[in-house]
Amino acid sequence: VPNASSRYFLVGTxxxxxxxxxxxxxxxxxKDLVIIDDKHVYNQQEVWELLGRLDLGNRTKIGQKGSSGLSRSLSAFGIVGFVRFLEGYYIVLIxxxxxxxxxxxxxIYKIEDxxxxxxxxDSVRVTHxxxxxxxxIFQNVDLSSNFYFSYSYDLSHSLQYNLTLLQRPYELWSSPTSSAEEEVQKQSKHDSFDIFEDEGLPTQVVYGLxxxxxxxxxxxxxxxERVKDIVHRDWLMYIIHGFCGQSKLLxxxxxxxxxxxxxxxxKFAGTRFLKRGANCEGDVANEVETEQIVNDASVMSLTxxxxxxxxxxxxSVPLYWSQDISTMxxxxxxxxxxxxxYAHVAALHFDQMLQRFGSPIIILNLVKKREKRKHERILSEELYPAVINLNQFLPPENxxxxxxxxxxxxxxxxxxxxLDRLSMIAENVTGVLRTNCVDCLDRTNTAQFMVGKCALAxxxxxxxxxxxxKLQFDxxxxxxxxxxxxDHGDTLSLQYGGSQLVHRVKTYRKIAPWTQHSKDIMQTLSRYYSNAFSDADRQDAINLFLQVYQPSESRPHLxxxxxxxxxxxxxxMALPLDRRREFMPKTVGVDPSPFTVRKPEETGKSVLGSKSSKEETLLQRKTAASAPPPPSEEAISSTSEDDSEDDRDDDASVSQRSTPIKLLTESGESTRTQEIQQQSVKEPYGLNLAEFPAAKDLLIYEREPVSCFPEDSIYSLSPPQVxxxxxxxxxxxxxxxxxxxxxxxxxxxxxYREYVKNRYM
Structure with a gap:
């Protein structure tokens, strides 16, 4: 219910x-979000009286019926959240x-609109x-496409976890006067936006898991997040993205x-080619937890x-990997x-899984092993050693x-x-199975179906x-x-790959009709088109919706x-700025940030010429991630134009990008150069190089053998005596x-006789 100029009133029931x-x-x-929740629970008469007083108090003239202070705006089934870009806040309602x-x-509901x-x-709005x-961009995330919520069931957790809530004490959300048994009996009755149901019970009681x-x-x-600690938890409704379907079997x-x-x-969410592998926190692309629940529908109660x-x-395979789509x-x-x-990113990923599911975690890797030109098996050749490395730090049973x-x-x-081979694999699965191919779409969905079919039996x-x-096909x-x-596979494939499944269970059973082949070709083309032309926009929308990127006047636009x-x-980006500077070369008196605009006298020459400051900043942003640190003046003067080509060999590039430090100096100019170089070494590494080694250091150096070969140089070699x-x-x-x-x-x-005696006698 809005007041045209000063307030919105949300009434939940x-x-x-x-x-x-x-x-x-x-x-x-x-620009600020100011919300007041009085935490009071009103009955129907009280809320109508409250709205009546608000309506009367906000009329332009007392007693004038034609000008109401309140007007009904819309009815909604829940709050998705609050978001702000460069102006004020928006509220998103279902x-x-x-x-x-x-x-x-x-x-469990699906959001439809x-x-x-x-x-x-409008009177206070500052437009941008x-x-x-x-x-x-934000609305490019279609909330009517496979987003789900429940008022009383936690969809972010599995059924096993939610059922443990029935065994937990209820002090956190119940009053001392109501028993846990009464609350459990009431939980199954809830089916609405608010978390309150029957008259006469204490207002603190919350029904639902x-x-x-x-x-x-x-x-x-x-x-x-902005209102989480301000409003009562009844207003907070968390949504999941993915798939939800239910079938009834008689x-x-x-x-x-x-x-x-x-x-x-x-986490690390996005589209097919733009999100591959894992990030530095162990979150992988296209990670989906699929749960199949079977229950007797004649008894509609969790207890x-x-x-x-x-x-x-x-x-996705938990490694740092990607695919270059610059040339599609x-x-x-x-x-x-x-x-x-040291398989650090894989360790973080499997640590998350072990914390959520326990052990054993079983990896089913479906990528190709034999290829004419190495492509998919690059991932297996990295993943398998990583798992072997991690297992040496785990108890054998885990x-x-x-x-x-x-x-x-x-x-x-x-x-x-x-499918017979997948059935054999499914029969031997005793823990949580983690399946992957390259895209985790077609092959993965068929494998998960076969494992799910075995589990269903x-x-x-x-x-x-x-x-x-045992369950038979057909x-x-x-x-x-x-x-x-x-349906589950098509939905997930559309979300990540931009098309429905190309290969289905019928394809692998080899009973797919001929018309299926032409449909597969169309799905392949659809996936290719989506990856080439629309994935970048979809990725921007996901980044903005998840608030991975938050707009600000002080940062570049998305x-x-x-x-x-x-x-x-x-x-x-977790380190503070002063700590980040320890890991990059420094120059006295110059801000090392790659986003700082440089004056010509600071760099020795104008890097970006006469471009405008906006173009200059953008160009710096595009090159900062891949460009090496700016060389010193000595390196610039000693490097020719031809030396800056990208195709020079590694040794040449190293010698041209770094200035050697001279320990022995003869001229004053060289001495000055040495002082500058030693000063630059002191700042990032915390040490100064002495002109000559100390006598005790020379004795240690001479005492330690350099090699076991009596003669060892680039010209001759004498092998050691054997x-x-x-x-x-x-x-x-x-x-x-x-x-x-x-x-x-x-x-x-x-x-030999001793061996035979011990072995067989």
């Missing part, structure tokens, strides 16, 4: 309209919803020319719900019903961007299990059945629905489950950034390798 809360939002602040699933009486309302009134562009969400899978966490008249929930990670849940994960081609070359010899299988190669073989068996944990149950997984690398690699026994042992090994076994001596026979 439960479905029965028996309990209400009120938020007051100030509209006179041009105006349409559709019920997608029911878990123990807790409804939203409304974005500007909060400050780029505001409208940011709004368009509410806890601190797992923010990795929450997509509006940053949008609610087993001899007994209803069973099969629910599939996919949670897409909001009385029977439930089973199975979770598996997909995600169907398969851009895979490149490893950074050396990670080690990460690694299984690599070239699914694409087996698909081409006429003798191998891909065990779930139905555990619930007493079938007499043995049954109604598996057809229904396959359709659910196909569309001016040459890369979003630093937005998703927070650790690189004793006779060593030479005979070496010659014997060489002869044995050639099949020429030497005659056995007495010692050999005695050793």
């Amino acid at each position: 439960n479905q029965a309209q028996t309990k209400h809360r009120v938020l007051k939002i100030d509209r006179t602040e041009p 105006t349409k919803r559709r019920k997608m699933a029911d878990i123990g009486g807790h409804s 939203t409304s974005m309302i500007y909060i400050p009134n 020319p780029d505001e409208a562009r940011y709004v368009r 509410q806890s601190e969400p797992y923010y990795k899978y929450v997509w509006n966490g940053k949008l609610l 087993i001899y008249g007994r209803p069973v719900h099969i629910t599939l929930i996919a949670r897409r990670s909001s 009385a019903g029977s439930y089973s849940s199975y979770v598996q994960v997909r995600g 081609m169907p398969k851009p070359p895979i490149r490893l961007d950074q050396a990670d010899p 080690c990460i299990e690694y299984l690599a299988w070239d699914m694409a190669r087996y698909t081409k073989s006429k003798l191998c059945n891909v 065990y779930q139905l068996y555990a619930l007493g629905m079938i007499d043995k944990p 049954t109604d149950c598996v057809r229904l489950f396959e359709e659910l997984y196909e 569309w001016e950034l040459p890369t979003d690398f630093y937005l998703h690699q927070r650790n690189t 004793d006779r026994d060593s030479r005979e042992e070496f010659e014997s090994s060489v002869l044995t390798g050639r099949g020429q076994v030497r005659a056995l001596c007495r010692e050999d026979m005695l050793m």
